[in-house]
Amino acid sequence: MSLLVVGLSHRSAPVSVLERASLAADTQAKLLQDTLAAEPATEAAVLATCNRIELYADVDKFHAGVAELSTLLAQHSGVGLDELTPYLYVHYEDRAVHHLFSVACGLDSMVVGEGQILGQIKDALARGQELHTAGRLLNDLFQQALRVGKRAHSETGIDRAGQSLVSFGLQQLAAGADPGLWAQGKRALVIGAGSMSSLAAATLARTGVAEIVVANRTRSRAERLVEILQQGDDTTVRAHAVEMSAVGDELTRADVVVSCTGATGLVLTADALADALGVTLDAPAEAPAVTAVPAPADVDQHAAWVGNGSATSAPEAPRRITLPAQSTGPVKLALLDLAMPRDIDGAAHRIDGVRLVDIESLADASADAPMAADVDQVRTIVADEVAAFGAAQRAAHVAPTVVALRTMAADVVAGEIARLDGRLPDLDEKQRAEITQTVRRVVDKLLHAPTVRVKQLASEPGGAGYADALRELFDLDPQTVAAVSRADLNDPNRGRS
Numbered sequence: 268m269s270l271l272v273v274g275l276s277h278r279s280a281p282v283s284v285l286e287r288a289s290l291a292a293d294t295q296a297k298l299l300q301d302t303l304a305a306e307p308a309t310e311a312a313v314l315a316t317c318n319r320i321e322l323y324a325d326v327d328k329f330h331a332g333v334a335e336l337s338t339l340l341a342q343h344s345g346v347g348l349d350e351l352t353p354y355l356y357v358h359y360e361d362r363a364v365h366h367l368f369s370v371a372c373g374l375d376s377m378v379v380g381e382g383q384i385l386g387q388i389k390d391a392l393a394r395g396q397e398l399h400t401a402g403r404l405l406n407d408l409f410q411q412a413l414r415v416g417k418r419a420h421s422e423t424g425i426d427r428a429g430q431s432l433v434s435f436g437l438q439q440l441a442a443g444a445d446p447g448l449w450a451q452g453k454r455a456l457v458i459g460a461g462s463m464s465s466l467a468a469a470t471l472a473r474t475g476v477a478e479i480v481v482a483n484r485t486r487s488r489a490e491r492l493v494e495i496l497q498q499g500d501d502t503t504v505r506a507h508a509v510e511m512s513a514v515g516d517e518l519t520r521a522d523v524v525v526s527c528t529g530a531t532g533l534v535l536t537a538d539a540l541a542d543a544l545g546v547t548l549d550a551p552a553e554a555p556a557v558t559a560v561p562a563p564a565d566v567d568q569h570a571a572w573v574g575n576g577s578a579t580s581a582p583e584a585p586r587r588i589t590l591p592a593q594s595t596g597p598v599k600l601a602l603l604d605l606a607m608p609r610d611i612d613g614a615a616h617r618i619d620g621v622r623l624v625d626i627e628s629l630a631d632a633s634a635d636a637p638m639a640a641d642v643d644q645v646r647t648i649v650a651d652e653v654a655a656f657g658a659a660q661r662a663a664h665v666a667p668t669v670v671a672l673r674t675m676a677a678d679v680v681a682g683e684i685a686r687l688d689g690r691l692p693d694l695d696e697k698q699r700a701e702i703t704q705t706v707r708r709v710v711d712k713l714l715h716a717p718t719v720r721v722k723q724l725a726s727e728p729g730g731a732g733y734a735d736a737l738r739e740l741f742d743l744d745p746q747t748v749a750a751v752s753r754a755d756l757n758d759p760n761r762g763r764s
Contacts, residue, residue, distance in 0.1 A: 270363045270404060271329065273336040273355055274314075274321030277377050280354035282627040286608040288344035288351065290315045291529060298322065298343040299400040305339065307332040310402040312395040312409065314370070316387050317432075317463070317527075317607035317626060318377050320344070323363070325404045333357055364656055367408060368649045371416030373425060377630055378435045379642065380425040385416045386462060407660065415652045422648065424641040432605060432629065433463070433470045433525070439624045439632055440523070440601040450474040453522040457481050458514060458534060460488040463527040463605050468492055472502040476523065479506040482514050484528070518543035518600070525603045526610040535602075537614035544599055546619055598622045665725035665734040669718045671743050676710045 295313050302311035310325040326332030341348035358366045373380040392409035395401030441449040455476045457468045460483035483489035489508035496506040541548040599620035604611040615623045684703050725733045
């Protein structure tokens with residue numbers, strides 16, 4: 268196993284960089300295909316969410332793999348390699364497994380413990396399977412990550428440590444008030460009908476808003492989301508769909524707006540918001556203060572691998588612009604921007620009567636959120652699962668060799684029985700069957716101990732060499748072993764949930 272992950276997230280990069288580096292669906296597909304075409308990689312998967320972009324690959328060379336994956340991320344994100352490199356982190360083999368399992372459990376999320384990441388991991392796996400870029404290693408890895416995440420949520424109280432990004436955002440909009448009481452009677456506008464927007468609409472409905480209007484570029488998807496909302500047994504919310512062209516009019520009647528689209532530009536400008544409220548956009552404030560964001564302690568220094576492999580000093584910590592404080596007057600319009608790149612103009616902060624919560628402000632707020640004691644329990648689960656996954660992968664590495672050995676032994680038995688038939692043609696069926704069974708038992712007994720033991724040894728750290736030793740000792744044909752591996756990889760039932 269040579270698993271490598273190169274990526275950036277809200278823990279390593281400022282929102283401005285994440286925003287520029289975001290990958291559209293077609294770009295992700297091209298990134299996967301180009302990664303597979305690169306020499307060091309044999310498998311690839313990309314996990315792209317609103318606050319992380321990670322490229323996973325099975326590589327045969329570490330240094331070349333890091334350099335190639337970093338370059339590919341830069342090329343497809345449109346952010347120059349020199350600018351992107353200081354924000355990238357690298358994990359390899361067991362540390363890469365530990366990282367993905369931690370992500371799946373919500374330990375690495377902006378809101379610790381949120382469960383939406385499981386759906387995003389499932390989507391990443393499905394994309395790799397559809398494009399045939401995810402092979403045995405990444406299929407096993409992502410399937411196991413989904414199981415680990417589900418286990419963490421079912422066996423611990425990690426859900427108490429946080430909630431979905433939508434719920435956390437609504438809490439911030441409520442500004443300390445009970446979100447349910449704050450939402451009562453309000454009219455909400457949801458822009459977009461994708462997975463995040465659907466979650467937002469469902470959360471708003473459960474929270475108690477009176478009405479939800481869904482606007483989407485494709486009207487049919489908006490109508491489908493409305494249909495789902497109205498079928499819910501736990502809400503009585505009124506809902507209807509509108510065209511995107513109607514958003515301006517809907518703003519004049521909305522109390523809450525949640526936007527999460529795949530648009531590359533702004534969906535709501537500050538001028539459009541000011542017009543909807545019938546107010547004048549204040550002049551920009553003086554240059555805002557700049558505060559340093561500490562570099563995360565667990566980010567690997569990888570820039571040396573992209574360069575000449577020599578040790579380098581730690582990159583300068585990312586810097587984040589602190590926007591001017593919002594007005595303290597009554598809130599006429601509450602805005603929640605969950606898109607990356609952002610949908611809502613940051614200048615909305617300057618509009619009197621507007622409260623804007625976006626990915627950057629959520630990151631600031633979540634940094635102060637208390638960590639539940641359950642997090643330690645989840646970390647224990649992750650550590651145990653990483654060890655189990657490593658052992659299973661090492662054992663799986665030797666399995667094709669064991670199968671090839673037993674196949675060779677079966678061929679030897681068949682050849683000897685055929686030779687016996689030529690020498691003793693008068694054997695009846697009962698005698699022949701008894702001799703055949705006896706020879707097979709002898710061979711099985713001779714092979715039992717070494718094959719069982721080699722599987723045990725191979726599952727331990729450093730046990731990968733036992734498969735090579737077995738092939739050498741029994742003079743096994745490498746092509747036969749490779750054929751067993753390919754047959755297992757092409758099993759249609761493998762890697763499907």
